[in-house]
Amino acid sequence: MFRCIAGIExxxxxxxxxxxxxxxxxxxxxxxxxxxxxMEYIEFCLRAKGKNVSRDAIEKLNDKFALPLNRYASRYxxxxxxxxxxxxxMLQDNDIVIMDEPFNGIDLAGTIVLRHWLKxxxxxxxxxxxxxxxxSAISDICDEITYIHKGKVVADFxxxxxxxxxxxxxxxxxx
Amino acid sequence: xxxxxxxxxxxxxxxxxxxxxxxxxxxxAAPIYFSVLLYIVLLLACHSVRGDSAFLYSTFGTGHTxxxxxxxxxxxxxxxxxLFLYRGSNGGNDxxxxxxxxxxxxxxxxxxxxxxxxxxxxxISGVLAYYAHCSDVLPG
Numbered sequence: 001m002f003r004c005i006a007g008i009e010x011x012x013x014x015x016x017x018x019x020x021x022x023x024x025x026x027x028x029x030x031x032x033x034x035x036x037x038x039m040e041y042i043e044f045c046l047r048a049k050g051k052n053v054s055r056d057a058i059e060k061l062n063d064k065f066a067l068p069l070n071r072y073a074s075r076y077x078x079x080x081x082x083x084x085x086x087x088x089x090m091l092q093d094n095d096i097v098i099m100d101e102p103f104n105g106i107d108l109a110g111t112i113v114l115r116h117w118l119k120x121x122x123x124x125x126x127x128x129x130x131x132x133x134x135x136s137a138i139s140d141i142c143d144e145i146t147y148i149h150k151g152k153v154v155a156d157f158x159x160x161x162x163x164x165x166x167x168x169x170x171x172x173x174x175x
Numbered sequence: 176x177x178x179x180x181x182x183x184x185x186x187x188x189x190x191x192x193x194x195x196x197x198x199x200x201x202x203x204a205a206p207i208y209f210s211v212l213l214y215i216v217l218l219l220a221c222h223s224v225r226g227d228s229a230f231l232y233s234t235f236g237t238g239h240t241x242x243x244x245x246x247x248x249x250x251x252x253x254x255x256x257x258l259f260l261y262r263g264s265n266g267g268n269d270x271x272x273x274x275x276x277x278x279x280x281x282x283x284x285x286x287x288x289x290x291x292x293x294x295x296x297x298x299i300s301g302v303l304a305y306y307a308h309c310s311d312v313l314p315g
Contacts, residue, residue, distance in 0.1 A: 003229070025233035031226055048234045 024094030028101040030081040038069035079107030099130040136162040214255045
């Protein structure tokens with residue numbers, strides 16, 4: 001579904017998005033070219049989206065992420081790779097962001113920054129669509145939570161606490 | 176970059192060059208249809224194993240990514256086009272025009288099925304011609 005919205009996969013039907021909306025997509029498995037440094041990757045992605053961000057601004061934001069941007073991104077640990085994706089996404093300043101399992105493999109520092117950024121996006125009225133199997137990480141941030149089971153939407157957990165969501169899923173689908 | 180490149184790259188590159196040269200020598204001697212077959216296999220293999228498709232589509236969008244692919248594959252096909260020009264037969268000219276058609280299609284975002292089918296038909300006709308020639312020349 002995410003790939004359809006992001007325009008990566010062909011599909012039947014239609015996805016309605018207002019015109020001139022810039023969509024950012026984060027895959028569940030980060031991809032980095034060999035022999036491309038973190039800084040080069042960020043600059044490449046920003047230029048592709050038509051953004052002009054100075055190296056100083058990137059370095060300043062990187063203080064939160066503590067990434068060695070002069071090292072090859074393909075040699076980062078999984079947590080660092082995820083953090084680099086997040087840093088790039090933050091710099092791109094998209095109108096709509098689609099994230100496939102952003103909490104998978106991300107380290108503690110990354111989780112804190114990600115949650116903080118999601119709250120910031122929400123406060124700024126921007127739209128983030130994400131998938132996650134870690135209920136506690138999203139229950140207090142997301143306005144709408146939909147449960148997809150065996151490829152079908154089966155429940156709406158909007159406004160429910162993580163505990164009650166987990167209890168409901170356990171009772172209804174796994175007993 | 177040089178610091179992180181391992182020394183293993185040098186023998187691997189030499190081996191790659193050696194195998195490449197060997198293949199070119201063999202292809203020059205073989206019927207032109209083998210070159211086309213290798214070209215198609217190489218192109219399809221390159222496209223199917225590449226891991227950056229999702230990244231490129233999400234970064235540049237469908238239109239630009241298709242154009243990027245077509246430019247990349249056009250560069251990849253330069254040695255083959257040179258080979259076909261070197262061979263200079265009528266079959267070679269047909270193949271070059273088919274390749275040009277493939278890339279024009281790719282650039283203007285039309286389906287690749289038609290030109291690929293065209294290339295396959297050339298191969299099949301080539302194989303048939305080859306067998307007809309063999310049956311004429313070889314005893315029995």
